[in-house]
Amino acid sequence: MMKVAAIQMVSTPDVKENLATAKRLLTTAAESGAELLLLPEYWPLMGMQETDKLNIAESPGHGELQNFLGDMARSLNVCIIGGSIPLRSPVEGKVLNTTLVFDAQGKVDACYDKVHLFGFHKGAESYEESRTITAGDKVVTVETRIGRVGLSICYDLRFPELYRAMGECALIVVPSAFTYTTGQAHWEILLRARAIENQCYVLAAAQGGKHVNGRRTWGHSVLIDPWGKIVSELAEGEGVVFGDIDTNLIQNIRESLPALRHRRIQSSGLS
Template sequence: MKIAALQMVSGTSVTANLQRAQSLLEQAAALGARLAVLPEYFCLMGQTDADKVRVREKPGSGPIQDFLASTARRLGLWVVGGTLPLESPDPNRVLNSTLVFNPAGELAARYDKMHLFAFQRGTERYAEADSITPGAQPVAFDCEGWRMGLTICYDLRFPELFRALSQPSACDAYLLPAAFTHTTGEKHWEVLLRARAIENLAYVVGCAQGGVHENGRRTWGHSMVIDPWGDVLAMQAEGEAVVTATLDRDRIARHRESLPALGHRVV
């Protein structure tokens, strides 16, 4: 299966961001991708945390969800909708959710980000819990015979989530929309992505924001596809890009046969 990680540098206008996402999705489809992943916050990188709360949508209804469904249907493409803000029980917060639409434009899976990023060094501060309610349930889905695990950004630091996604059956690939900061991404992004691929003997698709945004934030980028042996198959450092690679079922089987680590777990 050919997949595409769509790297963006999203801004403060939902309309403009959806237009850029549409162009990238069309490029992915033209390149023969069957599944395309948008980055975290693809629809909005606001000036303040309140901006995402302002544009939140009810599950199943809203212009961002309509865009994802109609584009998937028009292009005949599996679309993994990065993340978008959905209503949460707390009116001052949102759920940071990945929605997956199949080529018929139907909702195939939804995952609400479970681990919320917090970081402070000098004047650089992030606290997702100020505006986001955490999810509670790991989610994997079947895509044309492939088992895909859904994770988001900061989830990358929690290998137990990846293990949980492989129960009762191992995932073939993990999809990770992200908006890693430049500070943390420079040191940790690639090494963590490769670690998750190696320890699970599965593909990992890291789909990131990459550049300097209108709100002044700088994200690390380096969207990449990693194979089950930890090799980087394709990567884009910064800027908008369509990063493609082909998932090979035989490669998964070969590595899991030669190194049957998944069967050696004792805890």
């Protein structure tokens, strides 16, 4: 067993304010016994403009955001999966939307750059991440005490082939900032599908509420078990979702319904 936690935030355009909120919620999660903590996508900044993230982009291994995550993991003696932060891209005027995994000593265990970039246009709502973000091109997992953890970010959730390419995971994480419109329609369905088809837990940490920039995010941070059952969920607002990863349950489900062994078509693509 391992207790895990998903942090839900309603991030603002003020990085210092968001750092303080993240510190408070991470500390609450660790003090409640969680050993693996997940932050949401864009936790350090929900800017007034898409380009605001360029102003806080950091080089790998250097910067306030990375120092904060490493220091928190070390001081709390936990694994922190750092939602997403902007790292500098080789493409001028763009960033990488990156998840960094810090071990309990505050060292980086894994780095994943978001592969699938969100685009949505309906009425007054318009989003096009490719204008300011460079897509990643690698599937990334990290080994933990409970087994393999697969890394993904938000819009990746709509692409099941990414998760197949991870191999057999005990846990998939999905830090997100789903819009209210798309979240209301598809969030729970997609998360439960990824858990059921991969026969593993799914932990999703979301942005959840009305932001200063006018954007409204869906929230509903959640832990889902390998049978597709919701273990714990938070609808809106700041808070923490807790739950246990039971490796015996994963094994029992895979033995009674060996769907992963029954596959006939193998995935290919990203390295």
